[in-house]
Amino acid sequence: MNFVGAAGVDVKIVMIRCPYRGQSVSTGIEVEESTFAGLPDTLILSRCPLCGLEHVWWKTEAWLEPIRYDNDSQASTD
Numbered sequence: 001m002n003f004v005g006a007a008g009v010d011v012k013i014v015m016i017r018c019p020y021r022g023q024s025v026s027t028g029i030e031v032e033e034s035t036f037a038g039l040p041d042t043l044i045l046s047r048c049p050l051c052g053l054e055h056v057w058w059k060t061e062a063w064l065e066p067i068r069y070d071n072d073s074q075a076s077t078d
């Protein structure tokens, strides 16, 4: 195991797939991996930064990714 150490908890960003664009998008929800894993499977509502609509998704549909602090929206990977 790899512990984060004094910096604190290992916080990730919750990702979902936009049903309209078919791309993975950030929900803006930041959560500890252990906390997320402990959540029951439930419906969650969040606004999509891609299409601007609100999507309802199950917790089991979401996944965690490391938080990226860079803001380059120009990096387009098809």
Ligand SMILES: [Zn+2]
Binding pocket: 018, 019, 020, 021, 048, 049, 050, 051, 052, 053, 055
């Ligand atoms: Zn969307």
